[in-house]
Amino acid sequence: MFLHGQGWGYGGSVDVEAxxxxxxxxxxxxxxxxxxxxxxxxxxxxxxxxLTQVELTSPEPTPLMREFWRYAATER
Numbered sequence: 104m105f106l107h108g109q110g111w112g113y114g115g116s117v118d119v120e121a122x123x124x125x126x127x128x129x130x131x132x133x134x135x136x137x138x139x140x141x142x143x144x145x146x147x148x149x150x151x152x153x154l155t156q157v158e159l160t161s162p163e164p165t166p167l168m169r170e171f172w173r174y175a176a177t178e179r
Contacts, residue, residue, distance in 0.1 A: 123169075125176035134159075140168060151175045 118130040132142030138155035153171050164172075 123172070125172035127176075134164065134168070138165070140171075142172075149175065 115131055115133050118126045118128055121127055127144060127146065129146055130142055130144045132140065132151075134140045136159050138153075138157040138159060140151070140153040142151050143149070151172065153168060155165075155167065157165065157167070159165065
């Protein structure tokens with residue numbers, strides 16, 4: 104239900120499909136239920152860390168998470 108183009112194992116996820124602009128195959132990391140997220144994209148050397156104090160209420164990412172990842176995926 105919440106994999107959306109990801110594979111999970113040993114507590115982390117790996118993107119295996121490009122479902123969203125920030126999801127690229129090979130990106131790996133973690134989204135925690137307490138509103139934390141950390142991902143690495145080996146192909147670009149990008150590292151993202153998001154720390155919030157907003158507990159997730161569903162398996163879907165919050166609008167804040169989606170906007171954060173969208174910004175992080177934008178080439179500058």
